[in-house]
Amino acid sequence: MINESTTYGVYEFGDSSQLCPLTRTLPALNNGQVVVRVLSTSVNPIELKTRQGLGYVAAQKEAGTFLPLGYDLFGEVVGVSDSGTQLQVGQHVIGMVGFANNPGTYSDYVVANETELLAVSAQENLAISGLCLAGLTAKQALDKFSQYERPLYVLAPTGGVGHLAIQLAQLQGRNVIAVSTRPEHPLLAQLNVTAISYDEFYQCDVECDLLDLIGGEIALQCLNALRSGSQLVTVPSVTKALICEQATIKGITAQGMLVAPDLDDLKHLYQAYQAGKININVSHYFDLADIALAHAYMENAQHVGKVIIKA
Numbered sequence: 001m002i003n004e005s006t007t008y009g010v011y012e013f014g015d016s017s018q019l020c021p022l023t024r025t026l027p028a029l030n031n032g033q034v035v036v037r038v039l040s041t042s043v044n045p046i047e048l049k050t051r052q053g054l055g056y057v058a059a060q061k062e063a064g065t066f067l068p069l070g071y072d073l074f075g076e077v078v079g080v081s082d083s084g085t086q087l088q089v090g091q092h093v094i095g096m097v098g099f100a101n102n103p104g105t106y107s108d109y110v111v112a113n114e115t116e117l118l119a120v121s122a123q124e125n126l127a128i129s130g131l132c133l134a135g136l137t138a139k140q141a142l143d144k145f146s147q148y149e150r151p152l153y154v155l156a157p158t159g160g161v162g163h164l165a166i167q168l169a170q171l172q173g174r175n176v177i178a179v180s181t182r183p184e185h186p187l188l189a190q191l192n193v194t195a196i197s198y199d200e201f202y203q204c205d206v207e208c209d210l211l212d213l214i215g216g217e218i219a220l221q222c223l224n225a226l227r228s229g230s231q232l233v234t235v236p237s238v239t240k241a242l243i244c245e246q247a248t249i250k251g252i253t254a255q256g257m258l259v260a261p262d263l264d265d266l267k268h269l270y271q272a273y274q275a276g277k278i279n280i281n282v283s284h285y286f287d288l289a290d291i292a293l294a295h296a297y298m299e300n301a302q303h304v305g306k307v308i309i310k311a
Contacts, residue, residue: 005109009068013053016295031084038311040126070105074129130306138165156213215239281305
């Protein structure tokens with residue numbers, strides 16, 4: 001059985017140049033665990049923030065220790081524990097692994113709990129890893145809205161979560177409006193969604209649902225366009241408390257959310273993907289050894305949809 005892996009992460013917080021590899025021994029398998037050869041992973045905003053030293057996971061890091069990064073996984077099972085698992089060597093799986101306290105899928109091999117993994121076709125494209133964290137975030141955020149009759153506005157619609165949320169909401173029969181810095185972007189036309197600029201949205205006066213995937217000052221400005229009775233779900237954790245407080249003052253129902261591993265949700269996403277009802281737009285593929293370039297690419301706002309890492 002494979003007993004070593006090369007993993008990318010950080011010893012010190014900072015820019016993308018802090019990312020480095022570490023070869024380490026894989027832990028012994030507990031019941032219900034498997035070893036997976038990573039075929040692909042993807043880059044998510046939470047990993048950029050953690051690398052910079054922001055957020056809960058970064059706060060738990062002890063000075064001078066190595067913090068691995070990465071949550072998304074598409075791979076092949078190459079080892080199984082003696083008991084407690086239904087997965088078999090040779091099966092292909094996807095999952096959001098180790099969230100949130102134990103990242104580490106920027107690796108060539110990982111140990112994962114079977115409860116985190118969904119068996120998929122061996123013929124899947126490497127892009128499928130991009131469905132995990134982003135797709136689960138999109139679905140679980142949409143599930144928090146209480147009614148589907150009124151319009152749903154989506155901020156940051158060309159990002160990994162945003163472009164999946166639009167498609168999932170459309171499957172629900174919702175009237176979706178994308179609010180974007182680039183409303184003329186071909187991806188939004190491809191998604192067949194009405195798109196407006198932030199300046200246009202700021203001039204609105206509407207009772208609606210708002211999915212906030214951007215946070216900060218932009219989200220606060222967007223609150224002025226919402227009538228009392230609207231509902232807001234905000235995803236960025238750093239500004240969640242402030243945005244929910246300001247929304248409540250304006251009579252807007254508001255809540256944050258934190259994505260959670262859920263195999264039923266992941267199965268729902270995968271079935272929709274297999275049926276061609278949702279697609280993953282891949283902006284760029286990077287090799288695992290070029291993970292620092294992938295982080296820099298995302299931070300320069302060059303991506304649309306997902307950035308996939310080939311391991």
